[in-house]
Amino acid sequence: MTKVIIIGSGNVAQHLIAAFQNSQNLGAEIELVQVFSRQTGSVSHLLDLSQITNDLDTLAEADLYIIAVSDDAIEVISSQLPFKNRLVVHTSGSVPLKVLDDNNRKGVFYPLQTFTKNKAVDFRTIPICLESENATDYQLLDKVAKSISDKIFAINSEQRKALHVAAVFVNNFTNHLYQIGQEICQEHQVPFEILNPLITETAQKIMLLSPSEAQTGPAKRNDNATIEAHEAFLSNENHLKIYKTLTQSIQENGKKL
Amino acid sequence: MTKVIIIGSGNVAQHLIAAFQNSQNLGAEIELVQVFSRQTGSVSHLLDLSQITNDLDTLAEADLYIIAVSDDAIEVISSQLPFKNRLVVHTSGSVPLKVLDDNNRKGVFYPLQTFTKNKAVDFRTIPICLESENATDYQLLDKVAKSISDKIFAINSEQRKALHVAAVFVNNFTNHLYQIGQEICQEHQVPFEILNPLITETAQKIMLLSPSEAQTGPAKRNDNATIEAHEAFLSNENHLKIYKTLTQSIQENGKKL
Known part of the structure; x- marks a missing residue:
């Protein structure tokens, strides 16, 4: 099982949570183990309370941490993560990979779509643009992305x-x-x-x-x-x-x- | 049977011809009796040659003449029609009703859609905007429009x-x-x-x-x-x-x- 943690509770985070839960129900080998949200209430309709934390220090161990927060919060939250050398990605179209903190391995997991609160989207049709610093991490991102979408693209920061x-x-x-x-x-x-x-x-x-x-x-x-x-x-x-x-x-x- | 004649052979004319033929096949009480086209070849894939004329003087008698030609040709062709006091409409979004020649009763039959050659559209979903000079003509336009579309709107020239x-x-x-x-x-x-x-x-x-x-x-x-x-x-x-x-x-x- 590949373990995934989502950091954030906004529109993109909520649609990702729903997409991973769907694929899990369909038997994908990806497990959404935890979600970080400052206000646990904002995602409590999607997960068990036991899977939600509002304290970065209680983040579980995982293969992939997906930071799905507003563009200007990515840098700060990535620098506050209490661990090293794990794979940490953000979901933004406009923020370079290098903005992520050097403590961890960096990547990007950018679903290119406009997300509306309370409007379901078919995630399998949404292009996910991936970027990583090395091939092994790319393979993991590719595996995780393919569990929720059929359209995966390797896209560098300039593209x-x-x-x-x-x-x-x-x-x-x-x-x-x-x-x-x-x-x-x-x-x-x-x-x-x-x-x-x-x-x-x-x-x-x-x-x-x-x-x-x-x-x-x-x-x-x-x-x-x-x-x-x-x-x-x-x-x-x-x-x-x-x-x-x-x-x-x-x-x-x-x-x- | 309400008899309709289409004058023109471009994109809009061709899509209208196909729509009327469809509705006729489904039993609508509207009959497309003839099409005028300068080059008979441009609509010969849609109708019998006997239904096509390139001579305005041989236009049959009908309840409604739909001029589906380019905006700047509407005025001239409406003035060349060899009859009086019949219902003549154009299909343009930008040409006022009054541009049509005074010899006949005027109206507008404007399907609001972008038509692409060789790309079928579901005409029943296309809004048709109608305008006429009197209520009796409006009723006829409404009947004809309803035979090919579910979305009919009364729209004056300013609207x-x-x-x-x-x-x-x-x-x-x-x-x-x-x-x-x-x-x-x-x-x-x-x-x-x-x-x-x-x-x-x-x-x-x-x-x-x-x-x-x-x-x-x-x-x-x-x-x-x-x-x-x-x-x-x-x-x-x-x-x-x-x-x-x-x-x-x-x-x-x-x-x-």
């Missing part, structure tokens, strides 16, 4: 940074465009839900076509009459600024081809 | 304009963000496919939460250290400009709450 920035564009910024769409609908008394199938299809389309092949719309076809009409229609200065910036970017792309 | 602009944000601009994500991945030798589950989840999330509730990321939590690191990481001036514009917009939104 992970690129992925994280790309994720900001396709997730955070895309969601913000959804919000602007909703604001425009609200202003004109149109139900935003009418756009739901379009949003779904836009996301599904790039599983078949490259984004460049999938691009449509007035900017793509240099339909300046429609662009001008849209710009005149947008009463919100901020919406207009974003419309112009993205339209120009699509048009510049077209010139490059 | 349709808002929907179309909102659609540019959630579809065209979102797809462009996907492309930037892909460019960042390519530059750093990371497979873009790693982001697919994130893209899917981002789109699915707003079916449950409002975009404002679903917003996450460094801009949302005012994580300036990460924002600065991302800005330093982006070597492409255009990517950087879009990163800054959208980050600022998310941060301004946060202040308003």
